[in-house]
Amino acid sequence: xxxxxxxxxxxxxxxxxxxxxxxxxxxxxxxxxxxxxxxxxxxxxxxxxxxxxxxxxxxxxxxxxxxxxxxxxxxxxxxxxxxxxxxxxxxxxxxxxxxxxxxxxxxxxxxxxxxxxxxxxxxxxxxxxxxxxxxxxxxxxxxxxxxxxxxxxxxxxxxxxxxxxxxxxxxxxxxxxxxxxxxxxxxxxxxxxxxxxxxxxxxxxxxxxxxxxxxxxxxxxxxxxxxxxxxxxxxxxxxxxxxxxxxxxxxxxxxxxxxxxxxxxxxxxxxxxxxxxxxxxxxxxxxxxxxxxxxxxxxxxxxxxxxxxxxxxxxxxxxxxxxxxxxxxxxxxxxxxxxxxxxxxxxxxxxxxxxxxxxxxxxxxxxxxxxxxxxxxxxxxxxxxxxxxxxxxxxxxxxxxxxxxxxxxxxxx
Amino acid sequence: xxxxxxxxxxxxxxxxxxxxxxxxxxxxxxxxxxxxxxxxxxxxxxxxxxxxxxxxxxxxxxxxxxxxxxxxxxxxxxxxxxxxxxxxxxxxxxxxxxxxxxxxxxxxxxxxxxxxxxxxxxxxxxxxxxxxxxxxxxxxxxxxxxxxxxxxxxxxxxxxxxxxxxxxxxxxxxxxxxxxxxxxxxxxxxxxxxxxxxxxxxxxxxxxxxxxxxxxxxxxxxxxxxxxxxxxxxxxxxxxxxxxxxxxxxxxxxxxxxxxxxxxxxxxxxxxxxxxxxxxxxxxxxxxxxxxxxxxxxxxxxxxxxxxxxxxxxxxxxxxxxxxxxxxxxxxxxxxxxxxxxxxxxxxxxxxxxxxxxxxxxxxxxxxxxxxxxxxxxxxxxxxxxxxxxxxxxxxxxxxxxxxxxxxxxxxx
Numbered sequence: 139x140x141x142x143x144x145x146x147x148x149x150x151x152x153x154x155x156x157x158x159x160x161x162x163x164x165x166x167x168x169x170x171x172x173x174x175x176x177x178x179x180x181x182x183x184x185x186x187x188x189x190x191x192x193x194x195x196x197x198x199x200x201x202x203x204x205x206x207x208x209x210x211x212x213x214x215x216x217x218x219x220x221x222x223x224x225x226x227x228x229x230x231x232x233x234x235x236x237x238x239x240x241x242x243x244x245x246x247x248x249x250x251x252x253x254x255x256x257x258x259x260x261x262x263x264x265x266x267x268x269x270x271x272x273x274x275x276x277x278x279x280x281x282x283x284x285x286x287x288x289x290x291x292x293x294x295x296x297x298x299x300x301x302x303x304x305x306x307x308x309x310x311x312x313x314x315x316x317x318x319x320x321x322x323x324x325x326x327x328x329x330x331x332x333x334x335x336x337x338x339x340x341x342x343x344x345x346x347x348x349x350x351x352x353x354x355x356x357x358x359x360x361x362x363x364x365x366x367x368x369x370x371x372x373x374x375x376x377x378x379x380x381x382x383x384x385x386x387x388x389x390x391x392x393x394x395x396x397x398x399x400x401x402x403x404x405x406x407x408x409x410x411x412x413x414x415x416x417x418x419x420x421x422x423x424x425x426x427x428x429x430x431x432x433x434x435x436x437x438x439x440x441x442x443x444x445x446x447x448x449x450x451x452x453x454x455x456x457x458x459x460x461x462x463x464x465x466x467x468x469x470x471x472x473x474x475x476x477x478x479x480x481x482x483x484x485x486x487x488x489x490x491x492x493x494x495x496x497x498x499x500x501x502x503x504x505x506x507x508x509x510x511x512x513x514x515x516x517x518x519x520x521x522x523x524x525x526x527x528x529x530x531x532x533x534x535x536x537x538x539x540x541x542x543x544x545x546x547x548x549x550x551x
Numbered sequence: 552x553x554x555x556x557x558x559x560x561x562x563x564x565x566x567x568x569x570x571x572x573x574x575x576x577x578x579x580x581x582x583x584x585x586x587x588x589x590x591x592x593x594x595x596x597x598x599x600x601x602x603x604x605x606x607x608x609x610x611x612x613x614x615x616x617x618x619x620x621x622x623x624x625x626x627x628x629x630x631x632x633x634x635x636x637x638x639x640x641x642x643x644x645x646x647x648x649x650x651x652x653x654x655x656x657x658x659x660x661x662x663x664x665x666x667x668x669x670x671x672x673x674x675x676x677x678x679x680x681x682x683x684x685x686x687x688x689x690x691x692x693x694x695x696x697x698x699x700x701x702x703x704x705x706x707x708x709x710x711x712x713x714x715x716x717x718x719x720x721x722x723x724x725x726x727x728x729x730x731x732x733x734x735x736x737x738x739x740x741x742x743x744x745x746x747x748x749x750x751x752x753x754x755x756x757x758x759x760x761x762x763x764x765x766x767x768x769x770x771x772x773x774x775x776x777x778x779x780x781x782x783x784x785x786x787x788x789x790x791x792x793x794x795x796x797x798x799x800x801x802x803x804x805x806x807x808x809x810x811x812x813x814x815x816x817x818x819x820x821x822x823x824x825x826x827x828x829x830x831x832x833x834x835x836x837x838x839x840x841x842x843x844x845x846x847x848x849x850x851x852x853x854x855x856x857x858x859x860x861x862x863x864x865x866x867x868x869x870x871x872x873x874x875x876x877x878x879x880x881x882x883x884x885x886x887x888x889x890x891x892x893x894x895x896x897x898x899x900x901x902x903x904x905x906x907x908x909x910x911x912x913x914x915x916x917x918x919x920x921x922x923x924x925x926x927x928x929x930x931x932x933x934x935x936x937x938x939x940x941x942x943x944x945x946x947x948x949x950x951x952x953x954x955x956x957x958x959x960x961x962x963x964x
Contacts (some may be wrong), residue, residue, distance in 0.1 A: 174713070193887075194888070195884065195887030195888055196886070196887045196888075196889075196890070196891070196892070196893045197883050197884070197886055197893055198895070199888030208580065226883070227879075227880060227883045227895065227898075227908065227911060227912060227913070228911075228912055228913075229896060232912075235601075262880025262881075262884075263879060263908060263912065263913045264913065294895070303835075332573055367866040368865075368866070369866060369867045369884060369885070370884065370888035371884060372883060372884055372887055384815050451781075452778065452781075452783060453780040453866070453955070453958055453959070454782045455954070457959035458959065459958065460956065460960040461959070463960075466640075466676060467637075467639070467675025467676050467785075468782075470610050470640045470675060470676075470785060471610070471783065471785055472782070473609070474606075474608030474609045474610030474611070474785055475608055475609075475782065475783035476609075478609070479608070479609070480609045482609075482611070482640065483642060485610070495640065497642065498641075498642040499640060499641055499642030499643075499644065499678075500640070500641075500676045500677065500678075537960075538866075538956060539956060539960070540953040540956045540957065541958075542866070542870070543870050543952060543955075543956055544875070544953065546866070546867055546870035546871065547871065547952070547953075548829075
């Protein structure tokens with residue numbers, strides 16, 4: 139955890155109510171750190187369903203492979219998250235460590251090994267000694283609570299500068315249900331890699347297949363539309379658990395994605411995912427500015443996404459934003475290198491309300507002083523219109539600062 | 552031009568002999584800078600052929616579009632390179648400026664407008680006032696020389712910290728010919744964008760089509776295998792001019808790519824392009840280390856290239872190298888995100904002679920102290936074997952330092 143909180147941190151930390159059917163606690167297993175909690179243990183009521191989205195990396199960590207296997211059944215009774223060791227690139231030993239961790243948790247919490255979800259973040263390539271979980275998990279199982287969620291959010295932080303939480307109360311049909319989410323962002327576990335982990339919980343009774351559909355669609359414009367540096371962790375994991383406890387208050391189990399009872403829930407879930415994803419961007423390593431990139435007029439949404447990502451991952455664009463420079467030349471460059479249909483002479487670019495370029499040339503009304511003043515804001519909106527079609531998309535990123543280089547390059551010096 | 556020379560600069564600047572048929576001079580047109588030369592003017596003997604490779608950007612600059620058009624004919628009599636203004640994203644005015652520049656040069660040098668090649672580097676989005684070339688080019692035409700080439704190399708520098716030159720003497724059949732090359736690297740023209748320009752000259756008589764074949768193949772493992780930050784300029788241009796002056800010494804014009812007289816020339820050209828490309832990497836913005844990435848065992852050469860580029864463009868890998876950290880976890884990450892076939896459990900990774908990871912886990916003989924000592928070198932070799940096939944490739948890049956961010960982000964502060 140960093141001692142300096144990101145200037146982009148939300149002004150208020152939301153207060154999360156308990157989610158019936160979810161209990162948790164934190165523990166210190168001494169995986170790598172000492173004198174701090176490094177394990178989050180969660181227990182779910184019988185009947186809890188689960189959906190998940192994991193990293194697109196072709197070299198995923200052992201816990202990611204473990205979760206992928208368990209997601210096929212869609213049932214969950216427990217979640218164990220550790221920091222300090224990612225259990226990635228650990229070969230056969232890594233697979234053995236996930237098995238042992240799940241066995242220890244299953245005994246401690248009284249469930250099946252195949253219902254214990256796992257996530258790890260931290261050093262890569264170091265064997266994870268899962269026997270360290272033995273005492274810690276058994277002890278932790280005796281003191282599970284349903285509140286405060288801030289403890290859960292804090293336990294999964296690594297170099298995050300603030301805990302990330304979001305909550306919603308929404309009607310499922312006519313029964314109020316809760317959705318709570320926590321996330322850890324693209325912060326380093328020195329000396330290794332950034333990992334995004336997020337866990338969302340609801341007491342709504344939703345079948346696993348429906349839950350997976352909601353989550354898979356929900357990430358498209360939220361977590362999948364955020365980039366810090368274009369680097370993809372081996373461990374990125376987002377899991378959505380539904381305990382179904384709201385059945386006790388009359389909620390009916392949702393078994394179809396077309397169930398009209400889902401309408402409000404679906405919107406609330408997407409909003410919550412967007413909230414968490416934005417918090418991740420706001421806590422990007424070294425971030426001093428949040429950059430929201432809106433691309434319109436592309437030939438398709440997919441094309442708009444690629445162009446937006448090309449801009450969002452451009453070191454030259456990101457350093458320009460860090461330097462408070464409305465450098466549309468670099469935006470043109472990033473559009474041009476995206477490999478997507480683009481016509482220089484139809485491009486329009488604006489920062490905030492200020493159009494800087496139009497139809498392939500500098501806007502005749504461009505006023506550098508005014509735009510430079512706008513660039514001093516914490517949140518910068520960049521609009522790019524391709525002038526070709528109706529495809530649009532939006533992605534979030536942060537600026538690239540010397541602090542990013544320091545966080546990721548200085549620890550050996 | 553920077554006052555601090557890159558620590559990776561070559562120890563010796565090669566001495567380039569005249570290339571018969573090539574004359575040049577530099578001039579100060581006052582495009583943006585004052586008190587320095589900002590134009591390189593070159594004149595080629597009648598009958599000079601030309602080949603070229605330009606940026607893959609879909610938003611190219613006006614001079615790039617101009618060159619592409621002229622390359623169809625393959626004939627050149629002049630080259631005008633200016634710094635200070637890239638004439639990119641300048642709309643119709645940009646096209647008018649290229650036309651006017653070529654007209655002025657054609658009058659000054661006594662050739663056709665359609666034989667005047669153009670390259671510009673500098674600010675984007677600002678109209679280029681080509682009338683400023685009028686006096687400068689006319690005056691310059693009166694004092695063309697064939698030497699010293701260092702002047703030509705210096706005239707095209709922007710924030711390059713050292714001039715980039717390379718030369719070769721080689722037999723075309725049994726007639727000795729010269730190849731000279733100059734380049735400017737990925738240095739900024741504050742406050743805009745990096746651009747790579749390179750120009751290569753020979754007195755060998757080679758038909759334009761053959762020349763283009765040589766160049767197109769020659770860039771694959773040289774200029775196209777170098778990346779500084781993954782950002783592609785709107786203005787990248789590489790031109791190869793062949794004056795044919797060696798015919799006076801008995802050289803026969805090469806009209807077929809299969810002509811055996813080309814064998815040594817082809818190799819010498821590729822070596823020269825590789826030399827210039829490496830100099831560009833060695834002068835990457837803020838570079839303190841040259842990183843040579845060799846990927847083997849991929850399913851194809853194309854796959855190896857993509858994986859190597861994914862590693863080379865990863866901010867986390869580049870900052871680790873800056874921090875002298877043999878962080879193979881980040882290399883695994885970059886392999887995993889490349890989207891190419893990879894099997895974590897077959898990966899082998901080595902820094903220099905030191906294997907750090909083998910078959911999906913840390914090498915049992917890994918000695919951090921020894922590897923850390925290796926990472927203090929100026930030139931770092933990274934080997935990644937996928938263990939899947941016979942595809943291999945090699946790319947060059949540099950580390951990502953705080954100086955990169957400073958160069959690209961600080962100038963407004």
